[in-house]
Amino acid sequence: xxxxxxxxxxxxxxxxxWRKRDLAVLWHPCTQMREHPETLPxxxxxxxxxxxxxxxxxxxxxDAISSWWTNLFGHAExxxxxxxxxxxxxxxHVMLAGCSHAPAVELAEKLLALAPRETGRAPxxxxxxxxxxxxxxxxxxxxxxxxxxxxxxxxxxxxIALEGGYHGETLGALAVGDIPLYRRVYAPLLAEAMFAPSxxxxxxxxxxxxxxxxxxxxxxxxxLLERHAGEVCALILEPRVQCAGGMRMHDSVYxxxxxxxxxxxxxxxxxxxxxxGFGRTGTMFACEQAPAGAGGADGIAPDFLCLSKGLTxxxxxxxxxxxxxxxxxxxxxxxxxxxxxxSHSYTGNPLACAAALATLDIFETDAVIAGNRAxxxxxxxxxxxxxxxPQIADVRQAGMVVAFELSRNGERRTPFAxxxxxxxxxxxxxxxxxxxxxxxxxxxxxxxxxxxxxxxLQLLADTTGIAIEHALRTGACD
Numbered sequence: 001x002x003x004x005x006x007x008x009x010x011x012x013x014x015x016x017x018w019r020k021r022d023l024a025v026l027w028h029p030c031t032q033m034r035e036h037p038e039t040l041p042x043x044x045x046x047x048x049x050x051x052x053x054x055x056x057x058x059x060x061x062x063d064a065i066s067s068w069w070t071n072l073f074g075h076a077e078x079x080x081x082x083x084x085x086x087x088x089x090x091x092x093h094v095m096l097a098g099c100s101h102a103p104a105v106e107l108a109e110k111l112l113a114l115a116p117r118e119t120g121r122a123p124x125x126x127x128x129x130x131x132x133x134x135x136x137x138x139x140x141x142x143x144x145x146x147x148x149x150x151x152x153x154x155x156x157x158x159x160i161a162l163e164g165g166y167h168g169e170t171l172g173a174l175a176v177g178d179i180p181l182y183r184r185v186y187a188p189l190l191a192e193a194m195f196a197p198s199x200x201x202x203x204x205x206x207x208x209x210x211x212x213x214x215x216x217x218x219x220x221x222x223x224l225l226e227r228h229a230g231e232v233c234a235l236i237l238e239p240r241v242q243c244a245g246g247m248r249m250h251d252s253v254y255x256x257x258x259x260x261x262x263x264x265x266x267x268x269x270x271x272x273x274x275x276x277g278f279g280r281t282g283t284m285f286a287c288e289q290a291p292a293g294a295g296g297a298d299g300i301a302p303d304f305l306c307l308s309k310g311l312t313x314x315x316x317x318x319x320x321x322x323x324x325x326x327x328x329x330x331x332x333x334x335x336x337x338x339x340x341x342x343s344h345s346y347t348g349n350p351l352a353c354a355a356a357l358a359t360l361d362i363f364e365t366d367a368v369i370a371g372n373r374a375x376x377x378x379x380x381x382x383x384x385x386x387x388x389x390p391q392i393a394d395v396r397q398a399g400m401v402v403a404f405e406l407s408r409n410g411e412r413r414t415p416f417a418x419x420x421x422x423x424x425x426x427x428x429x430x431x432x433x434x435x436x437x438x439x440x441x442x443x444x445x446x447x448x449x450x451x452x453x454x455x456x457l458q459l460l461a462d463t464t465g466i467a468i469e470h471a472l473r474t475g476a477c478d
Contacts, residue, residue: 011057018044018056039424041431048075051449051456053436062435064460065447069243069275071314073362074451080313083358087351096129096348103353104129107320110360115305115322116271116287118259119295124305125325128340129318129348133274133308134168136319137236140304141172142342143323144234144268147330150338153230159191160224160235160267163198166244167236167272176236179245194228196221196235199250200242202394202405202412210251217250218257225265234268234303235261239286240398243275246443247403249396255290259300268327271302274319278310279363279372279450282399303327313359318352372450375457376400379446382461391472400450406442406468416442420475429470435463444468 019042027033036042044056051074053061063071073080087103094101108127115124128143130136141159148156161167161176168174174183175190183190197220201210208216225232239255242248262269276286283289288299304327308319331340346352362368376399383402387395393407393414406422408414416422423439430437437444444467446460 011055011059015044015055015057041428043431043436050074050076051452060434061431062452062456062459062463063449064430064435065438065445066449067314068309069280069447070309070312071449072278072310072359072368073313074449075314077313077315077362079362080315080355080358083354084315084351087354091350093346093349093351095345097343101348101350101353103350103357104348107353107356107360110357111307111320111322114284114360116285116299116301118293118299118301119297121295121301122324122326124301124322126323126328128321128323128342129344129353130308130321131344131346132168132317132319133272133306134170134173135344136274136306136308136321137167137173137176137270137272138170139319139321139342140236140270140306140323141176141234143304143321143327143340144270146340147268147327148233150330150333155230156233158228158231158233159193160196160221160232161193162237162242163195164200164242164245164248165195165198165236165238166242167238167274194224194232196224198242198245198248199254200245200248201250201396202248211253214251214254214257218254218261221258222261225261225267229265232265232267234270236270236272238272239276240281240289241276241286241401243401244440246405246440247396247401247445249398249401249403252286252289253291255287255300256293259290259302260293262303268303269300270304270306272306274306274308276398276401277307278359279369280310280400280447282369282373282376284363284369286398311359312352312355313362315355315359316349316352318349318356320356368450372400375450375452378454378457382457383446386465386468389468391468401445401447403443403445404464404468406444406471416475422471422475425471425474426467429467430463433459433463433466435460435467437464437467 045053046056047054051063053063117123128139130139159176163178166177166179171189176193177183178195197217199214199217201213204213271287273285290300292298305322312318379402383395386392386404390410392404393410393412394405396403408416422442426439426444427437
């Protein structure tokens with residue numbers, strides 16, 4: 001379905017009205033505001049409907065990136081909306097320090113029941129809530145450090161993250177991220193972190209398989225852990241897909257290798273499934289895809305599991321950090337200084353918890369994972385023709401995430417000049433056809449809501465092809 005014109009002149013007048021009001025008062029995230037309104041079109045959105053966003057001008061836009069990877073079941077999902085409304089009529093908020101409420105308890109019970117398990121390893125047993133993904137990462141980092149501190153292991157104060165990873169933009173989370181665009185300016189403010197080689201399959205040497213690349217990256221991690229023995233609190237990683245780093249994907253064997261190395265060196269493993277959790281990569285959690293270990297079953301269990309984004313189906317901000325009973329017990333003491341005193345005013349907000357409970361109910365009733373696998377197979381079919389494109393170096397997929405790496409002459413690691421701004425040109429061309437693609441540099445990707453149908457998928461594929469050709473033509477002239 002192509003974008004509709006609405007009532008043309010009157011619709012555009014409404015849209016322009018909202019653009020002017022917006023730019024008079026708002027500062028947008030992840031945006032060079034000088035680019036508004038000309039270079040980067042601002043979309044005044046009036047409402048959402050399934051995988052569609054409807055503008056004040058009446059035009060319909062396919063939300064191909066799930067509104068920053070949050071929306072699972074479509075906009076204005078009635079079951080989630082009703083759960084929020086029902087909860088709002090009973091209890092909208094109460095502080096979780098010293099108080100309790102049913103939605104927070106019930107959600108924690110359900111999350112722990114769903115959490116990845118590993119034979120022979122203590123299960124995730126406790127839930128700490130936060131407001132968003134970055135805040136959840138901060139919780140996990142502080143808990144990991146503080147647990148060792150409580151044991152008197154004060155030398156363990158360093159963290160290891162992966163090259164090309166991203167975990168948020170608050171200062172603690174930014175410190176373990178490795179995307180220069182976000183961290184370079186703030187480097188003087190950041191805690192020191194160490195970065196291990198990424199298992200990113202795009203970095204394979206000629207003739208090297210993704211699994212071999214993962215093993216080679218794990219050797220780099222091993223060397224780092226050995227060189228800093230007794231100094232490291234935790235390793236943090238994004239299982240299967242390094243999203244903000246360009247939808248970089250790695251073989252799941254790396255998860256097994258990383259888990260084993262963390263165990264060997266007494267280091268916690270923090271799994272940041274903020275973007276990839278809740279069915280996005282083909283299983284409920286990406287950690288479940290690790291190959292079998294000594295226990296004989298597939299999947300690994302991290303020491304900390306960070307969740308957000310899709311946790312509420314994209315309806316409200318909420319994060320949850322799941323950890324073990326042993327880590328929880330390490331904070332029990334008569335001293336308040338040994339307690340975990342981290343807090344947010346809206347920790348465990350009942351409305352957000354109600355939205356998350358409704359989200360988990362949908363997983364139970366709608367066979368979501370099976371449906372996602374079928375949709376992913378169709379996405380693979382639609383992406384296949386791009387493999388032979390002369391200016392695309394890589395087409396990669398993990399479940400319902402597909403990425404297209406634009407590269408000069410289709411050669412790996414031969415990017416176009418940044419000044420060409422191919423991503424921006426592709427974005428504008430896609431908008432003109434009613435599709436919201438927000439490329440990561442020269443990487444275009446699909447991460448649509450799970451409710452997307454075949455007609456919308458076909459529109460997405462057709463538009464992506466048109467957007468790429470437009471970007472290549474226009475960028476070459478800049």
